[in-house]
Amino acid sequence: MTLKMDIPPLEDKDRFIHRDISWLQFNERVLEEALDSDNPLMERARFLAIFMNNLDEFFMVRVAGLRRLMDAQYNRPDAYGYYPQDVYREVREKTEELISKVYAVYETKLKPGLAQEKKFIRRSAELNAEQQKFVKRFFDSTLYPIITPMAVDQGHPLPVLSSKTISFAVYLKRKDALHMAIIPIPGGVARLVKLPSAKDTDEFILIDEIIRDNLKTFFRGYEILGASLFRIIRDSELSVDEEFSSNLLRSIEEEIRKRPRARVVQMCIEKACPAELREILTNAVGFSETEVTPLESEFDLTFLFQLAGAIVEPKLFYPALPPAKVVYENIFDRIKEGDFLLHLPYQSFYPTVDLLKSAAADPDVLAIKMTLYRAGEDSEIVAALKEAAKKKKQVTVLVEIKARFDEERNISWVRQLEEAGCHVVYGIAGMKIHSKIALIVRREEGRTRRYVHLSTGNYNEKTARVYTDVGFFTANDDFAKDISDVFNVITGYSQPARWKRVISSPNDLREFFFEQIDQEIAFQQEHKNGFIFAKMNSLEDTKMINKLYEASAAGVKIQLVVRGICVLIPGVPGLSENITVKSVVGRFLEHSRIYLFNNNSDYRVFLSSADWMSRNLDKRIELMFEILQPNLKESLRAILETTWRDNQKSRVLLPQRTYSYRRAKDDKFNAQEFFLKNY
Numbered sequence: 001m002t003l004k005m006d007i008p009p010l011e012d013k014d015r016f017i018h019r020d021i022s023w024l025q026f027n028e029r030v031l032e033e034a035l036d037s038d039n040p041l042m043e044r045a046r047f048l049a050i051f052m053n054n055l056d057e058f059f060m061v062r063v064a065g066l067r068r069l070m071d072a073q074y075n076r077p078d079a080y081g082y083y084p085q086d087v088y089r090e091v092r093e094k095t096e097e098l099i100s101k102v103y104a105v106y107e108t109k110l111k112p113g114l115a116q117e118k119k120f121i122r123r124s125a126e127l128n129a130e131q132q133k134f135v136k137r138f139f140d141s142t143l144y145p146i147i148t149p150m151a152v153d154q155g156h157p158l159p160v161l162s163s164k165t166i167s168f169a170v171y172l173k174r175k176d177a178l179h180m181a182i183i184p185i186p187g188g189v190a191r192l193v194k195l196p197s198a199k200d201t202d203e204f205i206l207i208d209e210i211i212r213d214n215l216k217t218f219f220r221g222y223e224i225l226g227a228s229l230f231r232i233i234r235d236s237e238l239s240v241d242e243e244f245s246s247n248l249l250r251s252i253e254e255e256i257r258k259r260p261r262a263r264v265v266q267m268c269i270e271k272a273c274p275a276e277l278r279e280i281l282t283n284a285v286g287f288s289e290t291e292v293t294p295l296e297s298e299f300d301l302t303f304l305f306q307l308a309g310a311i312v313e314p315k316l317f318y319p320a321l322p323p324a325k326v327v328y329e330n331i332f333d334r335i336k337e338g339d340f341l342l343h344l345p346y347q348s349f350y351p352t353v354d355l356l357k358s359a360a361a362d363p364d365v366l367a368i369k370m371t372l373y374r375a376g377e378d379s380e381i382v383a384a385l386k387e388a389a390k391k392k393k394q395v396t397v398l399v400e401i402k403a404r405f406d407e408e409r410n411i412s413w414v415r416q417l418e419e420a421g422c423h424v425v426y427g428i429a430g431m432k433i434h435s436k437i438a439l440i441v442r443r444e445e446g447r448t449r450r451y452v453h454l455s456t457g458n459y460n461e462k463t464a465r466v467y468t469d470v471g472f473f474t475a476n477d478d479f480a481k482d483i484s485d486v487f488n489v490i491t492g493y494s495q496p497a498r499w500k501r502v503i504s505s506p507n508d509l510r511e512f513f514f515e516q517i518d519q520e521i522a523f524q525q526e527h528k529n530g531f532i533f534a535k536m537n538s539l540e541d542t543k544m545i546n547k548l549y550e551a552s553a554a555g556v557k558i559q560l561v562v563r564g565i566c567v568l569i570p571g572v573p574g575l576s577e578n579i580t581v582k583s584v585v586g587r588f589l590e591h592s593r594i595y596l597f598n599n600n601s602d603y604r605v606f607l608s609s610a611d612w613m614s615r616n617l618d619k620r621i622e623l624m625f626e627i628l629q630p631n632l633k634e635s636l637r638a639i640l641e642t643t644w645r646d647n648q649k650s651r652v653l654l655p656q657r658t659y660s661y662r663r664a665k666d667d668k669f670n671a672q673e674f675f676l677k678n679y
Contacts, residue, residue: 010575012542014083016547016567017657019080019540020087024094025659026564027054029585031098031650032661034105035373038648041113042308043587048110049304051102055095056302057232059266060163063091064235067265078540079614080670095381096293103297110304117316118201121192121298124213127205131195135205139214140462143186143207149218151661152180158284159184163234163262166299168211171226171277172219180280183211183218191303194310202311206298213412228273230281230298231679233266268293281569288528292486318587323348323465324679331355332362332442335451335473341632342471343639344457345588345677349464352471355453356381359440360388366448367394370438372513373411374458380414381459386420394441395422398490400433425491433490435609435623439483450480454502454625456592456607468672470636471609472627476501479625490621500567505610507621510543512624514613516597516604523600530556530617531598533640537591538565539581540613552578562653563590565613571655585660586649594636595624605636646671 017025033039034047068085077083088393114120126134149170150159151342158181161167168183185208193205193210208229215227267287269278271294282289314320324347326333331354332653342351357380359365368388375382389395399414417424435457441448457469474480483501503512524530532551539545539560545568548558558579560566570579584590595606608624610616627633643650647664654660 012077012079014081015569015575016080016542016545017089018078018082018090018599019565019567020058020091021094021432022540022565022567023058023062024091024098024108026184026583027051027058028098028101029583029659029661030054031102031105033585035103035109038314040317041110041117042311043318043356044113045110045304046308048102048106049302049308051098052301052413055098056164058095059233061235062264063088063095064237064263066091067235067263068237080268080525099293099295104300106301107366117313119307119311120201120203122195122203122205122209124205124209127195131203131205134196135193135210135213138449139210139217142189143210144217146188146193147211148217150182150184152182152284158182160237160600160668161232163232163236164300166208166229166231168215169228169230169273169281170215170219170220170224170235171274171280173225174222178225178499179222179242180277182218183215185211190306190309191300192306204307204310206303208299225276226282228270228276228277230270230273230285232264232267232285232287232393234592235262235265248436266293267291268295268299269293271296303445319354321676322563325494326351331358332451335475336449339472339474339476339629339632341627341635342473343635343675343679344471345465345467346468346679349461351454351473352453353380353384353461355440355451355473356384356388356438359385359451360391360393361502362442364443365393365439365440368397369396369441370397370441370459371400371433371435371490372413372459373400373434373436374460374463377458377462379413380461382417385417389417389421392421396425396487396491397422398425398433398487400426422492432615432620432629434620435486437483437486437623439480439487441634449475450477450484451475452479452483454479454483454607454623456594456609463589467589470594470639472607472625488624501625503624505617505620509608509610509622509624510541510617513544513595516595517551517556519599520597521551523598524551524554524556527600528555529598529601532556532558533596533598533637533644534559534612535561535590535592535594535643536582536611537563537593538610538613539612540565540567541617542567542614544617548579549575552576559640559644561590561640566653569655569657570653576655579652582644582646583653584643584646584671586652586670588672590643594640596637596640603633605633607636642674643671645669 030047030051031613034044034051051062066088070088074084099146104215150156152158161184166185167566172179172181189207190209192204193207195205197203215224255545258271264285264287267285269292279289282292323345359368368385385397397417414424414426436458438453440451452474453471455469455471457467476670478500482502485499503509520530520532539562546569556578560581561584561585562581566581568581570581571574593608593611595608597604604626604627606624608622610622610624616622627636646669648668648670651657651659651661
């Protein structure tokens with residue numbers, strides 16, 4: 001069934017917010033949390049660090065992609081109606097604005113707040129005699145032995161500096177000859193050094209400052225005319241022709257090795273850098289001097305993560321509320337009792353880990369199959385898989401080695417799993433396997449029973465403490481058969497088909513969503529009760545958005561909770577007047593994907609690993625599955641409704657393409673705090 005409603009004939013630029021601009025708006029909402037005085041001080045510091053880390057990745061991927069298109073003289077508008085040079089110009093303007101804003105927050109809000117709490121980040125001139133002696137000993141014993149100054153001249157090209165590297169450029173003179181040298185800040189040493197301090201006081205200094213104070217030590221016999229810190233960000237997107245790669249793992253490794261020499265896409269230099277040194281440096285790096293970002297304050301505020309880790313005062317952090325435990329004696333018996341959900345991080349991630357650990361230890365378990373997209377360091381789940389293989393169980397693991405910025409870690413997991421005896425699949429050419437699935441095959445009472453775990457989020461113990469996700473446990477035969485078939489498609493040559501309990505991309509997911517939206521349009525026309533309620537990370541696919549515009553034009557009410565990118569413009573008369581979009585940014589990163597369709601008041605609710613993004617629907621293997629048990633359906637609807645009620649951490653996207661942060665002064669409701677206290 002395909003229904004067509006009249007939609008105003010607008011240009012693409014009038015129908016969509018550009019995805020890169022929308023992403024920067026999301027990061028601005030992260031920055032707002034650093035300004036929120038209701039957040040504990042060190043959490044505000046963390047939000048500043050998250051903002052900067054996000055911005056680095058934006059340059060490494062999105063800005064780098066724009067530069068590639070411009071270099072190739074690509075001259076066609078994208079899906080949102082923009083030419084590359086137009087987006088690049090807007091992005092540069094917005095990022096300059098945001099960088100100015102983040103440093104204003106750091107200097108005028110965070111540092112004074114730290115000082116009130118007797119926490120200080122010192123300059124060399126502020127150190128007392130004891131601290132000066134401590135810093136000199138630290139330089140002599142730790143920094144000086146590992147630092148190597150590198151000359152830059154005809155015989156010494158600019159050293160290879162990886163992305164995010166901070167370095168000193170030093171302008172030197174000896175006799176009448178001018179020289180330049182580079183001193184990279186060592187990455188193997190923590191940037192923040194704790195100083196001897198008075199009781200109840202914490203004082204720190206950056207190693208950048210210590211090195212600056214000792215530059216003459218490295219250049220005896222030379223006059224230092226000037227010195228400046230600088231920092232570069234490089235293009236970090238991988239370019240692998242997967243269809244023609246005979247060994248995908250080796251190809252990815254080769255691309256990773258190219259990253260330290262890739263094109264520079266952002267360069268920060270101290271504002272006080274001498275003009276001659278700045279010109280020499282930008283020429284050496286190969287970056288336009290007109291696009292340099294000048295900084296007056298500390299470089300790379302992600303060091304605030306380390307600061308937060310060094311402070312031990314509970315009042316400066318969110319109150320520690322351990323996740324609710326799910327009580328059971330045996331995980332397999334608990335699943336056999338009936339399907340159940342976990343709402344992370346409000347409920348413990350332990351049952352997920354326990355399922356894999358129990359499977360590894362249980363002599364009746366015959367096989368384990370699962371996908372790994374982003375696994376954390378020291379992963380108990382990976383350890384369980386290796387243990388299971390050593391015990392001669394059949395262990396098949398699909399490790400997605402193309403998971404952006406986790407490629408090296410995932411390659412390491414591949415090596416370890418293979419050495420343990422696991423059968424490892426690296427991925428599929430042209431596709432990412434983004435679905436989160438685990439299948440356990442167990443021998444019970446003369447037959448085999450299969451246990452299934454599906455999730456909206458990764459098998460990562462670390463992120464499970466800070467990302468909101470929903471996991472689903474079942475021993476249902478239809479689910480088990482479907483998931484077995486899914487693995488056959490991923491690991492072999494089986495052709496995918498429509499399964500009983502799961503829907504997958506890239507074959508069926510978009511079509512299935514369109515069918516549900518068309519159904520809501522039909523119900524709206526007949527019963528006036530068309531309604532769609534969805535929660536996701538990002539909404540970027542223009543075909544999906546046009547279908548939502550079509551539903552809105554037909555009168556279907558649509559409520560969307562979209563944390564990050566949202567290309568759709570809500571509330572436009574005749575186009576999207578029945579669509580409302582909210583974004584929740586708070587203590588936890590909203591990561592769960594939940595889709596609800598009213599279905600003529602007999603609502604259907606689905607969980608998925610997929611956002612409404614083109615890459616999820618067309619270029620990844622994703623799964624979506626329907627929850628049928630009435631109590632579990634009601635739990636998911638309650639999650640959607642509770643999140644929608646939030647009036648402390650939610651922002652409303654306006655027709656003017658901006659977000660309005662309307663915090664209620666009365667009847668305050670913080671959805672994340674509610675979940676923390678009510679499981």
